[in-house]
Amino acid sequence: MNNAFIAVLRRDLLLAWRSRADLLVAxxxxxxxxxxxxxxxxxxxxxxxxxxxxxVWVAALLATLLALPRMFSQDFxxxxxxxxxxxxxPPVLWVSAKIAAHWLSTGLPLVVVSPLxxxxxxxxxxxxxxxxxxxxxxxxxxxxxxxIGAALTLGLRGAGSLLALLVLPxxxxxxxxxxxxxxxxxxxxxxxxxxxxxxxxxxxALALAPFASAAALRIxxx
Amino acid sequence: xxxxKDLACLRGDRLLFRRFDLALGKGxxxxxxxxxxxxxxxxxxxxxxxxxxxxxEIRWQGEAIQREREAFHAALLYLGHAPALNDLLSPLENLxxxxxxxxxxxxxxxxxxxxxxxxxxxxxxxxxxxxxxxxRRRVSLARLFLAxxxxxxxxxxxxxALDVAAVAELAEVISQHSRAGGAVAFTSHQDAGFSVPLRxxxxxxxxx
Numbered sequence: 001m002n003n004a005f006i007a008v009l010r011r012d013l014l015l016a017w018r019s020r021a022d023l024l025v026a027x028x029x030x031x032x033x034x035x036x037x038x039x040x041x042x043x044x045x046x047x048x049x050x051x052x053x054x055x056v057w058v059a060a061l062l063a064t065l066l067a068l069p070r071m072f073s074q075d076f077x078x079x080x081x082x083x084x085x086x087x088x089x090p091p092v093l094w095v096s097a098k099i100a101a102h103w104l105s106t107g108l109p110l111v112v113v114s115p116l117x118x119x120x121x122x123x124x125x126x127x128x129x130x131x132x133x134x135x136x137x138x139x140x141x142x143x144x145x146x147x148i149g150a151a152l153t154l155g156l157r158g159a160g161s162l163l164a165l166l167v168l169p170x171x172x173x174x175x176x177x178x179x180x181x182x183x184x185x186x187x188x189x190x191x192x193x194x195x196x197x198x199x200x201x202x203x204x205a206l207a208l209a210p211f212a213s214a215a216a217l218r219i220x221x222x
Numbered sequence: 223x224x225x226x227k228d229l230a231c232l233r234g235d236r237l238l239f240r241r242f243d244l245a246l247g248k249g250x251x252x253x254x255x256x257x258x259x260x261x262x263x264x265x266x267x268x269x270x271x272x273x274x275x276x277x278x279e280i281r282w283q284g285e286a287i288q289r290e291r292e293a294f295h296a297a298l299l300y301l302g303h304a305p306a307l308n309d310l311l312s313p314l315e316n317l318x319x320x321x322x323x324x325x326x327x328x329x330x331x332x333x334x335x336x337x338x339x340x341x342x343x344x345x346x347x348x349x350x351x352x353x354x355x356x357x358r359r360r361v362s363l364a365r366l367f368l369a370x371x372x373x374x375x376x377x378x379x380x381x382x383a384l385d386v387a388a389v390a391e392l393a394e395v396i397s398q399h400s401r402a403g404g405a406v407a408f409t410s411h412q413d414a415g416f417s418v419p420l421r422x423x424x425x426x427x428x429x430x
Contacts, residue, residue: 003325004323006322007322011311011315014311014315015310019310074308077304078305079302079304082300082302082306083300083320083324085272086272087295087324087325088296088324089325090292222272222273
């Protein structure tokens with residue numbers, strides 16, 4: 001594997017570990033947002049079971065959004081991003097490493113905690129696994145799309161809210177198929193179509209987003 | 223080695239300088255002068271390819287730097303005026319990351335030796351946030367000891383926050399690099415004693 005890729009991945013994961021309090025904030029936000037809904041819509045078990053997957057997905061999306069501005073901003077301010085752009089390695093490699101580290105430190109914990117929330121909403125045993133699987137495929141797409149927005153809004157005033165405006169519409173398809181997969185499974189249509197579509201989306205995002213983010217970073221640093 | 227032809231620099235909608243020409247050859251040490259805000263940092267960022275020029279061309283070994291980006295960046299060491307450190311990492315971790323990310327294969331022993339030589343032997347494993355400004359600057363300058371194989375050094379205000387002894391030592395490292403055939407371009411408001419001839423260039427003369 002490539003030198004710069006490994007170096008950036010290792011460093012970003014180490015930094016994530018050293019500032020784990022920040023990660024806990026995003027994770028707690030996820031749990032709290034998802035727990036708010038029963039207070040609003042009432043405690044009818046059937047209703048909660050019906051909205052559960054959608055609520056968990058929206059909460060995951062918002063938690064991802066909360067952590068996105070951090071992906072490049074620290075390195076932008078400290079000058080590390082300049083040094084990375086001057087690396088003899090292609091920018092796509094280290095941008096991919098940064099996105100991977102970001103997903104491992106913010107997206108993966110959401111996937112791990114999601115069964116707990118699914119239980120809270122009274123989802124039946126099979127649905128809990130389906131929800132976690134859909135999140136496992138879907139949250140990397142959120143990080144990949146989010147990286148483009150984070151790169152484009154770098155150094156701008158009000159970057160966080162602008163970022164939300166930019167990337168939320170792009171994340172809607174992931175939300176539809178992610179939350180829909182649980183319904184599809186429950187109604188007996190089967191999961192294949194939803195998972196294939198999300199898998200296809202993941203591969204497309206994997207192939208395109210690092211290039212787009214690298215190009216966006218070049219432009220913002222100019 | 224580095225040739226600049228008819229360069230103009232636009233910052234926002236203000237033209238900083240224009241018709242700027244420069245030829246930097248083997249062994250030359252160039253000090254870029256000019257008052258604050260005249261465009262020294264912008265010039266250095268253009269020279270290393272971080273910014274794209276509005277007009278003009280920059281060539282490295284005869285090839286436009288945008289076309290031969292990887293070869294050019296393999297030959298370049300740029301230290302910006304921010305020290306490019308992460309506060310949560312120690313000087314050693316910061317330096318090792320900087321080398322690996324740039325594509326150098328510097329071992330941990332090399333990095334330790336470089337930091338020791340620049341006077342940070344006792345701070346190797348402290349988080350960078352407890353270092354003073356001068357010490358932070360030294361961490362980024364330690365890369366100079368590990369980048370002798372990169373012929374072109376572009377340094378933005380390398381002497382800032384350094385004490386007298388460190389300035390002298392840095393001037394000596396730059397002089398050595400020049401004697402070994404490397405080229406150095408730097409900005410500074412401070413005089414330092416170089417043991418090689420120093421070329422100066424005032425970019426106020428190119429102001430629009």
